[in-house]
Amino acid sequence: MALDGRLDLHGMTRERAHQALTVFLHRAHERGARCVLVVTGKGTGREGGGVLRRDVPLWLGQGGVRRIVLSTAPAQARDGGDGALYVLLRRRRDSAQTLGRTSSS
Incomplete structure (x- = not known):
């Protein structure tokens, strides 16, 4: 999948x-x-990595972003490896779809 x-x-x-x-x-x-x-x-040599490496996955499951994040995965080495995450976002819905209406011409 392209970034x-x-x-x-x-x-x-x-x-x-x-x-x-x-x-x-x-x-x-x-x-x-x-x-x-x-x-x-990746953090600065601490066991378990740095603060952001630890906290970002937690933040992705909280608050307003929780509704738009579908899943996460560790990045491949070429994209940062252990120091990066792929974040898959949910498809965006327009208001008509959200309300269950269809538009007519």
Whole structure:
């Protein structure tokens, strides 16, 4: 599957990264993106990796982004390996589909 976007969180604070991730995913979903790459980095030699590597998967299952995230998978080595995730976004529905209406000409 081709990537429809990429967000690199390297060097961001936990708070800034959370905000950037939320905005990025909502914008990607609004424009119809299906698969995006989120780069967290591997952390700085701590057991279990860095803060963002640990927290990003948790954030993807919480709050407003939970409704638009279908699934996640570890990235392949060429895309960042252990320091990145593929995020599959749900298909965007327009308001007519959401309300169960069809448009007529």
